[in-house]
Amino acid sequence: MxxxxxxxxxxxxxxxxxxxxxxxxxxxxxxxxxxxxxxxxxxxxxxxxxxxxxxxxxxxxxxxxxxxxxxxxxxxxxSRSTLMQQLGITPREFEVLEHMAKGLSNQEIAQSLFVSLNTVKTHLSNLFSKLGVQRRTQAIKKAKDLGILP
Amino acid sequence: MxxxxxxxxxxxxxxxxxxxxxxxxxxxxxxxxxxxxxxxxxxxxxxxxxxxxxxxxxxxxxxxxxxxxxxxxxxxxxSRSTLMQQLGITPREFEVLEHMAKGLSNQEIAQSLFVSLNTVKTHLSNLFSKLGVQRRTQAIKKAKDLGILP
DNA sequence: AAAGTCTTCATACTTTCGGGTGATATTATG
DNA sequence: CATAATATCACCCGAAAGTATGAAGACTTT
CATH class of the missing domain: 1.10.287 (Helix Hairpins)
Structure with a gap:
């Protein structure tokens, strides 16, 4: 770079x-x-x-x-990949985060990524703890503030 | 201007x-x-x-x-006030939208605006129908895309 | 005065979310 | 090879979110 x-x-x-x-x-x-x-x-x-x-x-x-x-x-x-490494966010978790920021529900994310609803929940749960938030709206705002999401 | x-x-x-x-x-x-x-x-x-x-x-x-x-x-x-008039979004609904975009829960919004939880739900329900969405994450994305929210 | 709008609140109901726990398979990494 | 990391899935349960309907008071417009 x-x-x-x-x-x-x-x-x-x-x-x-x-x-x-x-x-x-x-x-x-x-x-x-x-x-x-x-x-x-x-x-x-x-x-x-x-x-x-x-x-x-x-x-x-x-x-x-x-x-x-x-x-x-x-x-x-x-900075995006650097921040993701610092926070320990995995690529799959980031994919779920992107879909979530589009406004998709967990069920829609699951269908979009060809995984089960429970898998999406697990990814989001891990993502929330890594971002230090409790809700998806907080996660979206924090990810945007950190520059992880545009 | x-x-x-x-x-x-x-x-x-x-x-x-x-x-x-x-x-x-x-x-x-x-x-x-x-x-x-x-x-x-x-x-x-x-x-x-x-x-x-x-x-x-x-x-x-x-x-x-x-x-x-x-x-x-x-x-x-x-464009912000113009768009709000076109969509018929009332000032109170916009306040709820702003708080929601910060990542607050319905209960937190209610306490912040000194109204009941049911009132927040009503405002959000009307807001969703005016924005043409079903979920709060969709509402946030649409509001940002339209320029209503920064 | 009547109609319409905005704000507020309630009840009842369904769906979605989120936390907690545990498990299995694959792939790196040391 | 063993350990760690990643990805996947399942079950349960409570909390939160969302839908539908009704209604009452304040305020503005007709």
């Missing part, structure tokens, strides 16, 4: 660097036109400013969007 | 415009130094590019943050 974040960060940095480099080259060519058509240097400066401001705004928006997506997707994935 | 959004939008636009104008003026002064110290025109172009790219990135980040904040705070405040 850390490796992935590192590589994507480097990729985006290299991409922006390349884009800036290409823009500089393009500006060098456009400078020739300035001499050919005799436009004033003030217009040239303004064009550079507007162009780079636009590119900067676009880069800022894109970068911010990437950070937002990563903070919404990547970090919960790491 | 629309008036407020319009005015803040104009304010930020004017602010960015003023900032760009001030930067242009600053660049005119810095151009004198270029002539005085004999720096090359390439360095001057690069400085303008980097400067405006930085300003653009900063503007993009700030603008995006503002949009994010507005979308998170402003819109739910209007």
């Amino acid at each position: 850390a490796n992935n974040g590192f590589s994507t960060w480097w990729l985006s940095l290299a991409f922006y660097g390349l884009s800036l480099g290409l823009l500089m080259v393009a500006l060098q060519f456009s400078r020739l036109r300035v001499f050919l058509f005799g436009a004033s240097e003030n217009w040239y400066t303004g064009a550079i400013a507007i162009l780079f401001a636009g590119v900067g705004i676009w880069a800022g928006l894109t970068w911010n969007k990437r950070v937002r997506l990563e903070s919404k997707v990547a970090s919960p994935l790491t | 629309a008036n407020n959004g319009f005015s803040t939008w104009w304010l930020s636009l004017a602010f960015y415009g003023l900032s760009l104008g001030l930067l242009m003026v600053a660049l005119q002064f810095s151009r004198l130094r270029v002539f005085l110290f004999g720096a090359s025109e390439n360095w001057y172009t690069g400085a303008i590019a980097i400067l405006f790219a930085g300003v653009g990135i900063w503007a993009g980040l700030t603008w995006n943050k503002r949009v994010r904040l507005e979308s998170k705070v402003a819109s739910p405040l209007t």
Whole structure:
């Protein structure tokens, strides 16, 4: 996960660097036109400013969007499993928790997971003790507060 | 709400415009130094590019943050009461819903609102039919999906 | 004044939940 | 191999939740 974040960060940095480099080259060519058509240097400066401001705004928006997506997707994935390990929640218990948070009854969860009603009750009972709650509504709220559930 | 959004939008636009104008003026002064110290025109172009790219990135980040904040705070405040009116949810029923979403039992809700257990059951029963659900967990999920609850 | 809404409460009944205990099979883990 | 962890299922029992129906008082609208 850390490796992935590192590589994507480097990729985006290299991409922006390349884009800036290409823009500089393009500006060098456009400078020739300035001499050919005799436009004033003030217009040239303004064009550079507007162009780079636009590119900067676009880069800022894109970068911010990437950070937002990563903070919404990547970090919960790491803390979610970590928290589940700390609390000792097993994968099957987590499945039951997910179905319960959808509003399903124990009977519906049992049919959905192809197990008996008693099995669902056992999983939920263990889950409640691990979360330190007594009711399913408390379990849902606590799981959301801890970041285990979205 | 629309008036407020319009005015803040104009304010930020004017602010960015003023900032760009001030930067242009600053660049005119810095151009004198270029002539005085004999720096090359390439360095001057690069400085303008980097400067405006930085300003653009900063503007993009700030603008995006503002949009994010507005979308998170402003819109739910209007839709919450509107949705409650459309669904016919009374204020008292909403209070019961809030307490229920905290994970409280019917008995705890009754004691918290100083009413009897049967009254809480009645409110919840009416609430369930208005939300089109059968269980409290479904009600919590639906209320959150609709934006009635945070 | 009549109709409608909101809030409150009650009774009776059925269903669901949750706790407690125990058991068995499988799979890791040491 | 033994022990621990996981997943599965069963039974019992009390508590909680949910449904249906009725009703009474306060308040607003027509």
